[in-house]
Amino acid sequence: MLTASAPIDLEVLNFLKVCFCVPVLEGYGLTETSGAASCTHADDPHSGHVGGPALCNKFRVRDVPEMNYLSSDVPYPRGELLISGPNVFSGYYKRPDLTADAFDEEGWFITGDVV
DSSP states (O other), X not given: OEEOSSOOOHHXXXXXXXXXXXXXXXXXXXXXXXXXXXXXXXXXXXXXXXXXXXXXXEEEEEOBGGGTBOTTOSSSOOSEEEEESTXXXXXXXXXXXXXXXXXXXXXXXXXXXXX
16 A cells, blocks of 8 residues: 555554555655655555655755754754655746746755655
């Protein structure tokens, strides 16, 4: 089974795993990443995360100083998630203004999600 779209409650996720006796994978993606950008592995016994990047993606965390979220935070870096890869869209149709806002100066897509 696969769950995506919005975070699933941990109790519900664990119930589904036990009830159906199958792995329940959690994924993360956006329209701009052509669907999945990450997914848990079927053998992962831990719940409550969306796994690592898909093989075609790279993730990076950018500092959000106004929220005091820093990529240097220990033990868990925090910040805004940036994604690159061949599945990331090249821009919004006939909207160069939105496209310019969607990418940083190095070409990474800015998801707007804070992790």
